[in-house]
Amino acid sequence: MLKSTNLEVGYGDSVVVREGSIEVKEGQVVCLMGRNGVGKSTLMKGIMGVLKPIQGELSYKGESMIDSSPTARAYRGFGYVPQGREIFGTLTVQENLLIGLETSESKPQTIPKWIYEYFPVLLEMKNRKGGELSGGQQQQLAIARALAANPNLLLLDEPTEGIQPNIVAEIQAIIETIKQKQPKLSILLIEQSFDFARRIADYYYIMDNGKIVYKGKELKEGEIRHLLSI
Numbered sequence: 768m769l770k771s772t773n774l775e776v777g778y779g780d781s782v783v784v785r786e787g788s789i790e791v792k793e794g795q796v797v798c799l800m801g802r803n804g805v806g807k808s809t810l811m812k813g814i815m816g817v818l819k820p821i822q823g824e825l826s827y828k829g830e831s832m833i834d835s836s837p838t839a840r841a842y843r844g845f846g847y848v849p850q851g852r853e854i855f856g857t858l859t860v861q862e863n864l865l866i867g868l869e870t871s872e873s874k875p876q877t878i879p880k881w882i883y884e885y886f887p888v889l890l891e892m893k894n895r896k897g898g899e900l901s902g903g904q905q906q907q908l909a910i911a912r913a914l915a916a917n918p919n920l921l922l923l924d925e926p927t928e929g930i931q932p933n934i935v936a937e938i939q940a941i942i943e944t945i946k947q948k949q950p951k952l953s954i955l956l957i958e959q960s961f962d963f964a965r966r967i968a969d970y971y972y973i974m975d976n977g978k979i980v981y982k983g984k985e986l987k988e989g990e991i992r993h994l995l996s997i
């Protein structure tokens with residue numbers, strides 16, 4: 768469904784990702800792992816198009832997306848939840864979700880009911896400003912906003928990063944629910960937790976120094992320990 772081949776992505780003159788080749792099949796949860804600073808977020812930004820890759824190819828459902836804008840990618844079904852969440856703090860929860868709908872080509876006018884079923888806390892907080900929510904609630908809002916547009920591919924950049932430890936399990940449970948209830952949705956997830964990755968993923972990639980250095984259906988702890996912060 769999604770295939771990046773030798774993507775090279777960076778900031779200005781500095782090339783961070785040198786060999787970003789990954790594949791996500793329909794309905795798969797693929798975990799992208801690796802220590803801090805190895806280039807995971809940069810690769811994800813290249814896939815979403817918020818950074819324009821220097822070289823390489825990106826195909827989605829058999830079509831080249833390499834020259835498409837992030838908006839065009841969103842219209843084709845990419846949903847993106849960046850690190851740091853980037854919700855609108857001065858807008859209400861409901862307004863944040865309505866903005867999510869704008870990224871869908873069909874532009875639905877109402878927030879799907881199932882969004883509030885997945886995220887009951889957002890129904891309770893519907894009229895609160897995004898900035899008044901806790902970190903965990905903001906993360907739920909960011910995921911809900913991306914899902915509201917009904918993407919085919921969800922890009923999640925470390926959704927449990929910076930979340931209070933007692934809330935981490937809640938966010939993980941939500942991702943597990945999404946996987947269960949939307950079996951056709953493909954998810955590319957940047958994740959640091961070895962245990963959670965093992966529970967949720969169908970396939971793994973590990974990056975080191977801007978390159979994919981490990982891929983497979985299993986995480987063999989002995990082989991990969993030195994590549995992760997575990």
Ligand SMILES: Nc1ncnc2c1ncn2[C@@H]1O[C@H](COP(=O)(O)OP(=O)(O)OP(=O)(O)O)[C@@H](O)[C@H]1O
Nearest residue numbers: 778781783801802803804805806807808809810850
């Ligand atoms: N906006 C930026 N401008 C310049 N360099 C950047 C920028 N963002 C990240 N980098 C650099 O790119 C490299 C890779 O960062 P990236 O965020 O992709 O790593 P990561 O694997 O996602 O790690 P983390 O888990 O810490 O986010 C780092 O050396 C970082 O300093």
